[in-house]
Amino acid sequence: MKSYEMLSENFLKEVREWRQYLHANPELGFEEFNTAKMVADILTKCNVKVYENIANTGVVGVLKKGNSNKSIAIRADMDALPMQELNDLRYCSINNGKMHACGHDGHTAILLGAAKYLSEYGQFDGTIYFIFQPAEENKGGGKAMVEAGLFENFTIDEIYGLHNWPGRPLGDICINDGSMMASFDIFDIRLQGVGSHAAMPHQGKDPIVAGAMLVNQLQSIVARQISPLDSGVLSITQFESGDTYNIIPEVARLKGTIRAFNEDVRLLLKQQLIANVESLEHTTGVKGVLDYQDCYPATINDPDCANEARHLAKLAFGEDKVFSDVLPTMASEDFSFMLNNKKGAYIWLGVDEVDKPSTALHNPYYDFNDNALPIGIKLWISLAEGRLKL
Secondary structure, eight states: OOGGGGOOHHHHHHHHHHHHHHHHSOOOTTOOHHHHHHHHHHHHHTTOEEEEEETTTEEEEEEEESSOOOEEEEEEEOOOBSSOOOOOOTTOOOSTTOBOOSSHHHHHHHHHHHHHHHHHHOOOSEEEEEEEEOOOSSSOHHHHHHHTTHHHHSOOSOEEEEEEEEEEETTOEEOOSEEEEOOEEEEEEEEEOBOEETTOGGGSBOHHHHHHHHHHHHHHHHHHHSOTTSOEEEEEEEEEEOSSSSEEOSEEEEEEEEEESSHHHHHHHHHHHHHHHHHHHHHHSOEEEEEEEEEEOOEEEOHHHHHHHHHHHHHHHOGGGEESOOOOBSOOOTTHHHHTTSOEEEEEEEEEBTTBOOOOTTOTTOOOOGGGHHHHHHHHHHHHHHHTOO
16 A cells, blocks of 8 residues: 555545635735745644745745655645636635636645645655745746746755646546647737828728738748648737727737747747738838737656656556646646756646536636545655655
8 A cells, every 4th residue: 555545534624625725715926925824834834844935925845854865846836817706616716806717726735735744654765845836827936936046045856747637537647758838928019000081091001901911921820831740829819909980090909929839939930920020011001019028938848757757657546547648738837937947747637527527727617626636645745755765
């Protein structure tokens, strides 16, 4: 019998209570003050050394046993989303306009449960770093923690992260070699034309027509500039201009996003976007001004770390529950900043019950499946004990 198979119902009841408290008290990125305090208090009670206020609200717990210099880090994100919860739950969000709709309450509770167990019963030789990260949702908390000296201040050998994954059966553990999630960039294009009466368009420079041309040109980049064997997305998500029937406006704005797994593809998409915006004035007389933001790199697993994680997961859960060839997603994740600085792997944990599929992430009716809590805890225990084997 593996040690973690002895997780008691009282133990799991406490972890569920943590998760549901977090769900009821969501906090947005870099505002996770109550969440961070709860995390720090629980870690302290578990005799885990606590470091607080890393990248504002980040927390790192350090647990050492034995004499080995080997180490492993495990990361959970803590922030919620700026949306109104529509669930009718006993533990529904009490913070208006804020909701744990991506399962970060579950990720945090899982890592706290693993820390509690490993502190009391863990059989390992080395150091485990429990990283509780703020602001994953579009605010780059992972980058902020790296820039705050995460890997300079803590001697971490390798790092792992987890995300619940609706659409996969409960207990599925997905760990690819290489790509898991795409890079994420955003852009804002301001098209400056010349306004005119709608009945006299020849007297102006129409930014709407120019914008429509640009949208079509941009869609051809992926179709004709990117190899069919590569993956890339360039999506226009906003097109704004004008406010009346009989005036051709002076300005239009386009906004959108670029996604890719490969850095060369990411750069090519960006370069082609810039070239198309710059050439627009020559063909239409409408000047384009581009504001481009490089946001998150792609989340790419280290093959050796992914292989080790799969091996340990198979020992814990069986070969039929561990997958190495799942399709990556064009969604993004700022754990990529950590993987860009330290070898490791990102893991998806299936959460769908046979008779009750999970609601999609970022949906106002989403709720983390508490039946996934013991699976996530066991996964982290098996990984930590396996990588820091006595």
